[in-house]
Amino acid sequence: MQWDDVVTRIRMLPDFSRFLLPPLFSDLQKVAEHGPVIVVNASQYGCDALIVRNAEDPVHIPLDITQAEACELSSEFHTLAEQFGSSDNQLKLVGILCKLWNHVVHPVVQALGESNVCPGSRIWWCPTAEFTLLPLHAAGPYETKKKNLADIYISSYTPTLTTLIRARQRPEGSRDASSQHFVAIGQGNPVNGRELKCVAPELAVVAQHVTPIVSFTSLEDANATVENALDALDHNQWLHLACHGMPNRTQPFKSSFAMRDGPLMIKDIIRSNWQNPQFAFLSACHTTVGDEKSPDESIHLAAAMQFCGFRSVIGSMWSVDDEVARQVVSAFYRNFIDDSKRLDCTCAAVALHKSVESLRKKIPLEQQIVFVHIGV
Structure with a gap:
């Protein structure tokens, strides 16, 4: 009776009328x-x-x-x-x-x-x-x-x-570019992991396209630590991440991105104090891989970023060639930033589609289809 009483009172609160009930079709x-x-x-x-x-x-x-x-x-x-x-x-x-x-x-x-x-x-x-x-x-x-x-x-x-x-219900974010903040985090030399030689050129490409439009910060190599990355996530609405992605199939919340001093884990990302996050490009291997033994589990790196609040996310389904990632990223941001010179996270899917189309004859089939878009 106490339980029923509490649930009834909760359902009287604004936006809680369906509390503990399945959503209406x-x-x-x-x-x-x-x-x-x-x-x-x-x-x-x-x-x-x-x-x-x-x-x-x-x-x-x-x-x-x-x-x-x-x-x-x-x-x-x-x-x-x-x-x-x-x-x-x-x-x-x-x-x-x-x-x-x-x-x-x-x-x-x-x-x-x-x-x-x-x-x-x-x-x-x-x-x-x-x-x-x-x-x-x-x-x-x-x-x-x-x-x-x-x-x-x-x-x-x-x-x-x-x-x-x-993701659709969240505010679009301010149209004023001065209030938008973009961070690019690149780690080509993690403590445990092979070197990624195209990370620096990739971040340079991102900076070239984004700097004239929004407040831009870049964290590279020695500065791309777990602490600095988490701090950056608290203050930016737009994210580009170039590094190794490491899915953990047995404990999905321990899936992570490789920073200089260790793994940046999903469980830590989820706790971040997001400020209206809009878009994340995860230029890292295996960011959308699920668990073969528990295929219904959606806690992979890209989906986790959307669960965290990012309205639009691009991730990879398997290993990405370092040089291919740089080419796709370059083509993507060229298509992503329209003539009005503003960022709009709802344009990401079309920009990715156009970018891959332009590179079809230049890269192998598995690399043409490796990146996917999640969200609005």
Whole structure:
């Protein structure tokens, strides 16, 4: 009775009417205000996609793949991703991306077309279970004269529907650039880890594009310590991080970024005193890798940054080549900062899409699709 009384009083507070209750579908539908969100599900009963639309009923698509097959495909891709960069795995990669297209993504694309979602529109993927480890954004037939998903729609991800809704509800931040602060943190020589030779040139590229627009700070090498990074996170709305990313599959909150003096952990980042954070570019390896044994867990480095409050995040799904990262970053900021000379975190997905498109003929396939966008 005491419990019921307390819960009743809490639900009378502003914005707490649904306390300890599941969200209403009418509230969840708001997630699709700027484009459809596709939830992809795998279970022992079958695999499905559910297209959430803003003003209409959701569209249900049964998928021609079993949970066991999805698990096998995920495992096959995970094994392949660990070998990227060491040998030519392009044919195997294309094979996996074709299977993803045939059994998962193409039926969704057909349904989106029937729902009048125009080519060039943004879409959001919300993968669950075995699908969280698969690069849905990169699926395609990979045949001449046939379009891959990236040729049709601009893909983003969200770990959950409510995370994306919250990111959209946060204030846009001041339009006055003088009140915006951007920090670039680069660590090419961590205590434990191989040297990253392109970190300094990468940060120079970021500075070149951003300095004329916002207050800019750079932390490099000896200055890129755990303490300095956490202090910088407290005072900046915009973040570029170039370093090694280290996922911890058994204890996700101990996943970290390698600083000069040790690991900058998710559990410490989450405790930071954020001031309206807007955007983070995580130019680090393995920032969006989930846990193969617990695929429903979304606490990876990029999702954690969004849970912390960043409205828009770019991260990598597997190891990034140092030089490729520099090229992508350069192209990204060139596309990100528009003619109005202001920063807008809602433009990040389109900027990434254009950047990768411009580099297609210059970098290998696995590096073309390694970066993904999460959030608004």
